[in-house]
Amino acid sequence: MDGTDTAHPGGARPAPARRDAEASKAEIVRATRYLLARHAQSDITLKAIADRAGVSPPLILKYFGNKDALLAHTMDFESDVDALLDAPLQDLGRHMVRSVLTSQAGNGTDPILRIAFAPLHGAQGEILRANFRAQVTERLATRLTGPDAGLRAELAVAALLGLGVVYGLARGPHVRAVDLEDVVTRYGPAVQGQLDTP
Amino acid sequence: MDGTDTAHPGGARPAPARRDAEASKAEIVRATRYLLARHAQSDITLKAIADRAGVSPPLILKYFGNKDALLAHTMDFESDVDALLDAPLQDLGRHMVRSVLTSQAGNGTDPILRIAFAPLHGAQGEILRANFRAQVTERLATRLTGPDAGLRAELAVAALLGLGVVYGLARGPHVRAVDLEDVVTRYGPAVQGQLDTP
Numbered sequence: 001m002d003g004t005d006t007a008h009p010g011g012a013r014p015a016p017a018r019r020d021a022e023a024s025k026a027e028i029v030r031a032t033r034y035l036l037a038r039h040a041q042s043d044i045t046l047k048a049i050a051d052r053a054g055v056s057p058p059l060i061l062k063y064f065g066n067k068d069a070l071l072a073h074t075m076d077f078e079s080d081v082d083a084l085l086d087a088p089l090q091d092l093g094r095h096m097v098r099s100v101l102t103s104q105a106g107n108g109t110d111p112i113l114r115i116a117f118a119p120l121h122g123a124q125g126e127i128l129r130a131n132f133r134a135q136v137t138e139r140l141a142t143r144l145t146g147p148d149a150g151l152r153a154e155l156a157v158a159a160l161l162g163l164g165v166v167y168g169l170a171r172g173p174h175v176r177a178v179d180l181e182d183v184v185t186r187y188g189p190a191v192q193g194q195l196d197t198p
Numbered sequence: 199m200d201g202t203d204t205a206h207p208g209g210a211r212p213a214p215a216r217r218d219a220e221a222s223k224a225e226i227v228r229a230t231r232y233l234l235a236r237h238a239q240s241d242i243t244l245k246a247i248a249d250r251a252g253v254s255p256p257l258i259l260k261y262f263g264n265k266d267a268l269l270a271h272t273m274d275f276e277s278d279v280d281a282l283l284d285a286p287l288q289d290l291g292r293h294m295v296r297s298v299l300t301s302q303a304g305n306g307t308d309p310i311l312r313i314a315f316a317p318l319h320g321a322q323g324e325i326l327r328a329n330f331r332a333q334v335t336e337r338l339a340t341r342l343t344g345p346d347a348g349l350r351a352e353l354a355v356a357a358l359l360g361l362g363v364v365y366g367l368a369r370g371p372h373v374r375a376v377d378l379e380d381v382v383t384r385y386g387p388a389v390q391g392q393l394d395t396p
Contacts, residue, residue: 165359
């Protein structure tokens with residue numbers, strides 16, 4: 001994952017040549033994801049995003065047009081999931097657990113936890129859920145062999161999401177205190193059990 | 199779980215004799231939990247709670263004093279967890295998975311998913327997290343034998359929380375379509391694996 005995707009909002013406008021602009025865009029997207037993982041969308045202000053990203057609100061408007069367009073852009077799971085799924089199937093459970101933990105420990109959120117904040121009603125929630133299905137669970141399902149691949153993918157992803165909730169939202173003291181690889185060893189099989197051909 | 203706990207806010211005032219009052223209180227708590235499982239606290243208005251519960255906002259104030267007191271009351275996991283943990287240890291994984299699914303299918307949420315909506319900052323988030331640890335994960339840990347009971351309890355609860363996220367928030371089409379006992383059979387071992395003495 002090289003971050004390129006997150007720096008080009010929908011490919012709608014040509015990327016500025018200056019590296020500063022790319023860095024600012026990436027910061028804005030990162031800040032938006034951080035806030036989306038912690039607050040209802042309606043609570044997130046342009047100013048809050050700007051403050052967290054260390055830029056001005058007008059710069060956000062310049063790059064992304066408006067708040068809704070920025071939010072829609074951050075609702076895409078595609079590039080995050082590239083890295084999440086980047087392992088051979090027989091080690092994918094452990095790899096995904098490690099990815100979630102590394103991301104939680106480093107960034108305070110993980111590649112898929114945003115789905116927990118999808119608004120139940122309204123178009124934006126539907127977009128986020130549709131993206132999640134197409135880009136996360138159904139994409140994982142295409143990797144699996146054997147019957148009920150769609151269900152097994154959902155259950156594997158469920159285990160990952162729960163780990164993110166306990167680590168990042170409930171802030172479980174035990175899971176945060178122990179060595180990351182200890183959790184990978186203990187929890188990886190719970191995920192892998194859904195991935196292996198029954 | 200007889201619902202008594204949820205009908206007496208903090209025991210602060212004597213319970214009205216009339217059954218209607220108890221029913222209204224229970225409806226108010228149920229509506230508040232429903233909304234808390236779907237929205238940031240700051241987004242939840244007294245009117246929204248009243249509308250959902252089918253009562254008037256003044257009635258809520260009469261029973262619970264103010265919105266914050268009502269929210270604090272609903273932040274208690276104790277009574278919900280009684281039923282969640284009500285099974286012998288060797289079948290607890292399947293029982294808890296079944297509890298989450300039954301509750302999701304029937305109520306649109308489950309006994310523990312509210313923790314996913316804990317605000318990261320501020321006193322109310324801290325209360326919810328502290329309650330969650332004491333009343334859910336640490337309470338489960340006291341049931342376990344062998345080393346690292348606290349960590350294993352957090353990981354078992356993680357798997358349950360993730361199932362609630364996929365079912366209730368991501369609305370996974372596969373997990374919602376299949377027979378509940380099929381999911382219990384597939385996912386129960388992922389939870390039980392953390393509970394069994396290593």
